[in-house]
Amino acid sequence: MTKSGGSVFVLVMGFLLTAAPNSQAHLMAEQKGTLNVVDGGAFLVLSAPVSAFKGVDDNKDGALSTEELSNHLDHVKQQIYQGIQLLSESGTSLPLRGLLLSLVHVDDNLSNPATQIMALGRFAVKDYMASFNLGVTLQGKTPKENKITITATRNGRSHKMVFTLDDDQHLLFPINPLAQ
Amino acid sequence: MQNLPTLPVLLLTIFLVACGGGGGSQTIEIPETTASAPGAPTIGTITEGDASASIAFSAPTDNGGAAISGYEATCTAGSDSQTATGTESPIAVTDLTNDTTYECSVTATNSAGTGVASATVSVTPTAGSSTTNSTAGVECMYSYAAFNDSPSVNKTSIADWICDGSRRILTANGIPDHDVGTFPNSHNPNTISEQSISEEFAIEPVLTTNSTELGGPRGVTGYVLNGVKIDAGTAGSCNDSGSSCSLAPPTQGSWSIEALGQSSFNFGDDENHAHVQPGGAYHYHGIPEGFVDKLEKGTEMTLVAWAADGFPIYARYGYQDAMDASSAILIIESSYLLKSSPDANRPSISDYAMGAFTQDYEYVAGSGSNLDECNGRTGVTPEFPEGIYHYYATNGFPFLQRCVKGAL
Numbered sequence: 241m242t243k244s245g246g247s248v249f250v251l252v253m254g255f256l257l258t259a260a261p262n263s264q265a266h267l268m269a270e271q272k273g274t275l276n277v278v279d280g281g282a283f284l285v286l287s288a289p290v291s292a293f294k295g296v297d298d299n300k301d302g303a304l305s306t307e308e309l310s311n312h313l314d315h316v317k318q319q320i321y322q323g324i325q326l327l328s329e330s331g332t333s334l335p336l337r338g339l340l341l342s343l344v345h346v347d348d349n350l351s352n353p354a355t356q357i358m359a360l361g362r363f364a365v366k367d368y369m370a371s372f373n374l375g376v377t378l379q380g381k382t383p384k385e386n387k388i389t390i391t392a393t394r395n396g397r398s399h400k401m402v403f404t405l406d407d408d409q410h411l412l413f414p415i416n417p418l419a420q
Numbered sequence: 421m422q423n424l425p426t427l428p429v430l431l432l433t434i435f436l437v438a439c440g441g442g443g444g445s446q447t448i449e450i451p452e453t454t455a456s457a458p459g460a461p462t463i464g465t466i467t468e469g470d471a472s473a474s475i476a477f478s479a480p481t482d483n484g485g486a487a488i489s490g491y492e493a494t495c496t497a498g499s500d501s502q503t504a505t506g507t508e509s510p511i512a513v514t515d516l517t518n519d520t521t522y523e524c525s526v527t528a529t530n531s532a533g534t535g536v537a538s539a540t541v542s543v544t545p546t547a548g549s550s551t552t553n554s555t556a557g558v559e560c561m562y563s564y565a566a567f568n569d570s571p572s573v574n575k576t577s578i579a580d581w582i583c584d585g586s587r588r589i590l591t592a593n594g595i596p597d598h599d600v601g602t603f604p605n606s607h608n609p610n611t612i613s614e615q616s617i618s619e620e621f622a623i624e625p626v627l628t629t630n631s632t633e634l635g636g637p638r639g640v641t642g643y644v645l646n647g648v649k650i651d652a653g654t655a656g657s658c659n660d661s662g663s664s665c666s667l668a669p670p671t672q673g674s675w676s677i678e679a680l681g682q683s684s685f686n687f688g689d690d691e692n693h694a695h696v697q698p699g700g701a702y703h704y705h706g707i708p709e710g711f712v713d714k715l716e717k718g719t720e721m722t723l724v725a726w727a728a729d730g731f732p733i734y735a736r737y738g739y740q741d742a743m744d745a746s747s748a749i750l751i752i753e754s755s756y757l758l759k760s761s762p763d764a765n766r767p768s769i770s771d772y773a774m775g776a777f778t779q780d781y782e783y784v785a786g787s788g789s790n791l792d793e794c795n796g797r798t799g800v801t802p803e804f805p806e807g808i809y810h811y812y813a814t815n816g817f818p819f820l821q822r823c824v825k826g827a828l
Contacts, residue, residue, distance in 0.1 A: 242621075391609070
């Protein structure tokens with residue numbers, strides 16, 4: 241298949257194509273996330289800004305390369321553990337397990353710098369119908385990065401939450417959303 | 421009468437503990453079944469090439485009780501005999517002498533050995549011919565432009581296909597022509613918007629022996645006739661196990677979460693197995709149910725899309741015998757199976773159930789409907805009664821193919 245107009249796609253498995261749009265990295269929009277609370281765990285997908293992470297941007301270009309992420313994988317991981325926490329009713333932080341990380345590039349183009357990190361993982365939840373608080377402190381430094389919107393779902397009910405540095409913790413599925 | 425395989429005896433000792441404290445053991449004999457060589461494949465179409473022949477065939481109905489590991493095609497003219505091997509149909513036999521008539525046959529092999537050869541079919545390769553499959557005249561005037569009032573669309577869907585010499589040309593805006601789910605939704609926060617789609621496909625696709633992985637940064641796998649793209653895979657991620665996972669593009673990691681077939685992570689796909697990318701592109705991860713319904717073909721073989729290499733894609737149904745249009749129609753199954761055990765370094769199955777990742781599946785030649793690793797096979801179809809290589813959108817993994825077998 242070619243782009244009409246003559247530019248031929250030369251697509252060979254294993255070759256690096258940095259100019260092609262990375263439409264596969266589409267699982268989550270920037271600054272947004274979902275939390276699917278089901279029997280078996282609370283499954284998180286989150287796209288967080290690189291500027292929220294300290295000590296990882298070695299060349300100070302405001303973006304993260306694959307090398308920088310590889311070099312600082314443990315550091316990034318620890319900051320995610322600290323930056324997004326699901327708390328039980330008693331205030332205990334529930335463990336985030338099976339953390340998966342990938343880079344999300346500007347305009348989903350691999351040749352552009354990665355200014356977002358996508359994280360997937362499972363919070364170990366014993367009683368998924370219990371009461372939980374969600375805390376997020378992974379806001380970035382630019383104006384468009386200063387809030388993160390996460391939609392939680394449970395038993396067909398959804399709850400949209402906006403996290404800012406001044407409002408970084410929300411009760412999940414409150415009976416009266418205005419009272420939280 | 422076919423000889424029955426020898427049945428070696430497995431001796432199994434069971435220790436018995438009797439009531440009252442007594443003990444003892446008893447040995448029983450359990451016959452262990454073994455496989456036999458597979459039956460003969462059936463040759464369908466032989467396409468003559470320049471000093472070559474592409475032999476399309478059906479798998480034997482009897483695999484001998486073990487998965488078929490490969491096939492061998494042999495073409496013989498007097499003392500000149502050429503062979504080629506492969507794991508699926510078709511197999512291209514090369515180094516033939518032009519203008520010489522060869523008798524060709526195919527055998528299948530499993531763990532028990534090689535079975536009997538198929539009936540022979542004659543072929544005479546000639547200079548200047550090539551093993552192409554013309555799709556000229558098929559869906560060359562597909563044109564659609566109508567307003568879609570589905571609440572999350574409310575836009576005009578446009579898709580025009582024309583055939584021009586060697587090219588099949590698509591011009592579309594990527595707006596679906598059927599009802600869609602709610603977008604944005606709790607799990608997919610993106611809105612459907614118009615795209616600028618202008619693509620060309622070969623009108624005479626050429627089948628190769630290689631597969632080329634597509635999707636995402638590697639390029640679009642194909643387009644449904646309504647102009648909506650197929651992009652079934654997802655980017656890879658790295659787990660926290662350290663250096664065993666490369667983040668380098670285009671794979672960006674060892675573990676690619678599946679959008680379909682798992683319930684832990686919900687990516688907001690709708691009843692059409694589709695959802696929306698951040699740029700507004702609605703795209704399919706599985707059978708485009710709404711579009712299939714619009715075609716009202718029921719259980720007929722239904723051409724729904726063209727792959728990037730120019731070969732057609734059919735949805736769900738195919739002939740039981742790939743080369744016989746009078747054989748029963750059935751639901752075509754892919755030849756991918758869940759691995760019996762997770763890969764090393766895989767994220768824990770307690771966090772991600774088997775099937776959550778693309779890497780949880782393995783291609784097992786001869787399983788399912790005996791499709792190849794790109795969910796394709798050669799056979800007859802309503803549009804191509806002489807036979808053509810074609811792909812299937814299947815109910816199970818990979819749902820929509822992740823690679824193509826034709827030249828790009």
